[in-house]
Amino acid sequence: MSATYTAAATLPEALAALASGARPVAGGTDLVVGARQGKAPLPDSLVAIHGLAELRGIAETGGGGLRIGALVSHADLVAHPAVRERYTALADASAIVGSHATRHVGTLGGNVMNASPAMETGGPLICFGAEAVLVSESGERRVAVADLLTGPGRTAARPDELLVAIELPAAAGGSCYARLEYRRQMEIAVVGATCAVTLEGARIGSARVAITALTPRIVRVPDAESALAGGDGGAGAVQAAGDAAAAAAQPISDVRASADYRRAMAAVIARRAVTAAIARARGSSDSVPIPASPALHGADRD
Amino acid sequence: MAVVEDTREQFIRQDGKDKVTGLGRYTADLARTGMLQARFRYSDHAHARVLRIDTSAAKALPGVFAVLTQDDVPDVRYGGFVEDRTLFAKDVVRFEGEVVAAVAALTQEIADRAVELIEVEYEPLPAIADPEQALAPGAPLIHEGWAGYGGNEDVVREGNDCSHSSIRKGDVDAALASADEVVKERYVADMSHAVPIEPRAIVAEWQGDKVTVWTSTQVPFIARSGVATTLQMPEADVRVVVPHLGGGFGGKCEFHFEAHVAALARAARRPVRLVFTRREEFVAPDHRREGQVLELETGVMKDGTIVARRARLVLDNGAYAADAPFFPQLAAMMAVGPYRVPHVSVDAHLAYTNTTPSGSVRAPTAPQSCWGLELHMDAVAERIGLDPVEFRRRNIVHPGDETATKQVLETIAAAESLERAVEMIGYGRELPPDEAIGVACGWWPTFALPSGAHVKLHGDGSGTIVTGAQECGTGSVMALPLLAAEVLGMRPQQFTVVYQDTDAGPWDAGASGSQTTTNNGRAVVEAAIDVRNQLLELAEEVLEAARADLELVDGRVRVKGSPSTGVDITELAEKAAGDKLLLGRGSGSPPASPDCDISGCTGRLGSESFLAPTFMTHAVRCKVDRATGVVRVLEVAAAHDSGRVLNPVGANGQVEGGVAMGIGMALSEGSQLSDDGRQLNPYLLDYKLQTAADVPEIRVEWVGEPDPTAGPNGAKAVAEPPCVPTPGAVGNAIAKVAGRVRCLPMTPMRVWEAMQR
């Protein structure tokens, strides 16, 4: 075997390795586990990036947003007060990734760059209008996460580019990410939905809705958004948003569920995400991520 | 009893620290000098004729030391009930995980490449995945040569029906005709798996004509016989050692791949190690839980008295018989359940299919059959407008009642287990509309088997138990010191246990059938009594007292009624060391099966009567998310009759684990199959076990009396019963909120579909 593995000590070292064909590995929970399961063989050349301080940390940006380093773990995201308060849907998402162990090791950067259509953080990042900061030896560029994720396992990043951070613009209002869960840990999204809303007085101002695991890549649902925007956020609007999410789904039938069930659940889960996002925007104290949040699961967490 | 009671709290199992701290060595952790890695080449089809196998390219690969096919091993057909199996595929492959060839190579990567280089040419044959289809007239035969196979003469078989059992009692037709109501239903349970957390591993090393096999088996002596039979060598030349076992749950019962690895090691002239991947653990071994189709028909009177049960059960055997031929009789008993049913006609068939073979998994047949029966019981209660608990109360067996095979039940507490479980959960209390309590009752036999042990005391007064019993994680071997200590008036901590090695302990059936405490416990008690007699003989001289006046208490032999006159066991042991061995041996005769009458029944394979039957009732509170069909089990109350409970910590742990397993079977654990019998979800992301976060509070209580026909001091089986009633109880709770879900597992999608109807 000619496989090589190096651990980069500095960013330039990592970028040089990428330029010569190495693949980055962060927590390895997608890359290594996938290789063990036979999804794709381990790349011949790997560069570990866990030592790069530049990729760590969560910081406020000048514009009232957040810059989240690519190496920030799901556990750190869930624990961060600004993420919980202002980007609650992202905390919801990270809070349900795998198990305690997965959340401790798995990173936001890895989650994004793995580009699974069932990936948890994608819907929230797209709804928040997040940008990916990509760096290579030839410089830095920014790509909206919505444009970065081009298909199952595919991104718009070049192989020599490293994701160093995700930047979130300022956010107001409330948000939620909800997922259908057959069990309480170690799940994969079969149906997921994100909603982020702002308020204008008692009415909904803007609304963003995205569906997860229901299309080849995570997409926003314009019909659901227009069903909500400017409205009263009442049961009728929530219902219409859910129906729009179901209509936008392109569900498949496989071992996880039938297409019929997936489509029906698209409406249910979207309604739950929308309802919780509106409630949070209106100041519901229910701003805690999902594991501690009974409402999102049909109050089944006794 | 005093010693045991006193020391129970601080008694820490011998293997506990190793396992908890990570020091424990499992088979895959072993390394031998020059060791090679093995990999199997599996069949590429679920059913095909093998036309040609060419191993030359694999053999030519640098780093490959051995490539074997059936041509390289003795031409032996084997199987405990039906000799339908060869080590490697011979002429025909019958399921996706059949081993066609095996490779030993310097590294795992080379072995992986080598198996791909083996060329196999097949002529595909029609594959049957559905057991009912396999029994349909005109179905293609899965074993064309079935009639010529040797095996157990008591197995009644014909074509694809690998084993047929029936129970007949009374006149079912007349009783059904006279019943006030007749309820007929059909239930289908998918295949599921044992899923031990440790995928199996085997290391084999030869010295001259002798081979040592380290293997993650539950049944070392049966593995030893398997190697000896298939490689045609004396059992004395085969030593099987079991390092710590990472769970088994039945999946590691029987002889599996020990001979393949031994044959590879012999051919390669090097030690060889095989470690399974999770996928292999699902697909290759012949020990998954069988799927079932249950057609149940019950005649009942308006007052709730059951008058008749007719049933037809089709169990899916998979491609080879393994130990499954006794399943139909057991499943037939389960289809009657712990109830008084005067007229019975049950037929149960075990159908060959082109799928991974089924075999004993924790309480084989029972959770599925009990699930079908207990949902059916609720349906019958509903038909006559009776509360389901009251309906059970009116039919459950009491001491003196007769089973479907006319066994008269004696020391049983079935009714107490029902009453206690419903009391514990607060049955009948007000609940939110999406919650309900479901109840299910089950039963399970205690198995009597031969077993042996030695107990020896050392010069310093410490002791060692040498046993052939196998520890699979339940703690039953680890608890044997409790029994020896009790007999000898010593503390359990004074004993070590030597096990894990067929060259050390006497023959034992292994960690199967909840049998260790019953049978090896009996042997240990007898061996300890043997030592006690030797100690008393020595003490008679020292104390100048007659043996009848002596007792063993607190590490001393002392004169009854005069506790200050005595001698320490250590002193006696030291004295003995000079000229005597304090060595006891025991086996004890296995208790006989209770009388029964099965005239008119077919297929007598040992389950026609239940020795020291255990009874259990589970009452569970579930919540159904009506929009998604997702079910959460919120609370479980389990009341069990296992006779005398010897080690409450261990026994409660068995119930908790069994209930967790039962919830998995109820809600999420099932294999999905392609039309040609391939498993579609042989991996843990989509074969969903329950996680620690899913398992609710489980309250356990023990009811009943010591059963004199059972194991030491009246102990009945403990380990298998706990997973038996759980799926049925969960199903009955779901039915109250969402309607009856007649497929197992009752996945969210199936619950949701039931609500759409």
Ligand SMILES: Cc1cc2nc3c(=O)[nH]c(=O)nc-3n(C[C@H](O)[C@H](O)[C@H](O)COP(=O)(O)OP(=O)(O)OC[C@H]3O[C@@H](n4cnc5c(N)ncnc54)[C@H](O)[C@@H]3O)c2cc1C
């Ligand atoms: C048991 C288990 C449960 C899981 N559950 C979930 C779940 O519920 N939801 C979910 O969404 N995911 C889940 N995952 C997947 C995985 O844990 C997450 O996607 C995690 O965030 C991946 O991060 P990582 O650091 O481990 O990625 P890695 O495996 O290290 O990398 C993943 C991919 O991204 C690339 N990459 C990583 N970092 C960078 C970077 N900075 N720049 C460019 N490319 C990069 C790698 O080359 C690789 O292709 C689970 C995984 C496991 C093993």
